[in-house]
């Protein structure tokens with residue numbers, strides 16, 4: 001434990017990251033897709049003599065500038081804030097490996113912001129062709145920010161054999177390119193690009209629904225049809241890239257989805273599978289709504305229709321992100337570092353020397369067993385669990401007595417590949433004393449008298465035996 005643990009009541013640190021990143025992703029993907037949409041729409045307007053489109057594109061670009069530069073930038077900084085506090089060890093590893101990548105990312109981001117502002121403020125003030133060129137500069141720089149960040153995000157799922165072979169030696173940065181162009185890099189980039197294009201179409205429908213009555217019907221109809229076609233690549237190509245992505249994802253990551261499929265309906269680990277299904281269902285609903293309300297009957301497209309499509313798109317985006325984050329469990333960096341910051345290579349050392357021995361957050365010799373246990377919990381469990389909220393330990397402990405808690409911890413420590421919990425939880429590490437201290441702390445969360453708990457816990461199993 002090299003860093004202090006950040007305690008977030010109820011939702012837990014992982015949802016702080018989750019909420020900020022979902023917000024950020026919806027805006028950032030729109031910035032990339034919209035970056036292509038604006039100059040391509042403008043080009044069409046100029047060269048195909050649809051000059052009536054121009055004022056609408058201009059309106060759209062204002063909405064766009066505010067959304068991406070203000071909310072995109074703020075939420076981007078928010079992600080740094082959240083990951084630094086929740087996953088300090090992993091953030092540090094990523095910075096050590098990809099500092100140059102981020103430096104490039106920020107250069108593109110500055111160009112993107114400058115180009116977006118120049119694009120908006122120079123409408124009708126500079127020659128048309130120059131204006132269009134600024135639009136292309138915007139498109140290229142925003143797409144390049146995706147090209148870079150995709151390398152770092154896909155690395156976390158599949159760092160690749162080459163980087164893993166030097167992980168922990170101090171030579172990791174020498175495999176920068178191998179880590180960057182890791183096994184899931186290209187399928188991830190393709191999927192993200194399709195999502196960006198589709199979101200650009202969805203946002204454009206929102207603007208077009210809003211200007212109803214302000215522009216000619218024929219203008220609106222032709223623009224709505226054209227914007228709806230931005231969703232077509234998504235529906236045609238997504239299955240292809242998804243299959244490619246799944247083929248490049250290690251089997252144990254997909255194990256969680258299969259675990260959910262196998263237990264569907266019986267609780268257990270079905271959440272991620274259900275959410276994966278939500279992605280599929282919302283995606284098809286969007287296709288239907290856009291086809292019937294925007295493509296077939298563009299005149300009737302109302303603000304309500306466009307807003308519902310946007311709402312579905314946000315659900316589809318956030319559930320996809322949730323699934324992507326969840327299938328990586330228990331790793332934060334695949335096969336190298338667990339979500340609680342413990343490296344695979346450190347396990348033996350922690351087991352023989354003790355987990356808190358070298359830590360600045362060791363509560364010291366005079367600390368009670370519960371205090372030591374709480375610190376082990378903060379270091380090893382709190383990145384995924386809370387005491388009483390999300391994945392509440394209080395709930396998980398409610399049915400357990402001291403003996404069943406001890407056997408649970410033993411199971412977490414052994415971390416046998418065939419045990420279900422080892423598919424989504426890291427191995428518990430530490431000395432015997434630390435592990436019993438964790439048990440003592442966990443028992444304090446279970447505020448029912450031990451006797452009652454024992455009775456409750458044994459009754460169903462006695463029944464089962466009698467049947």
Ligand code: HEC
Pocket residue numbers: 268269329330331339340377380381382383384385391396397408412421424425426428
């Ligand atoms: C990488 C994230 C992660 C970490 C770290 C983690 N867990 Fe879990 N844990 C999970 C998930 C996911 C579940 C399943 C939640 C559910 O079913 O709602 C779970 C479930 C559990 C359960 C219920 C399992 C059952 O079969 O009843 C217990 C108990 C538990 N965790 C204890 C711990 C303890 C103790 C630690 C720290 C040593 C820990 N977990 C660390 C992710 C994690």
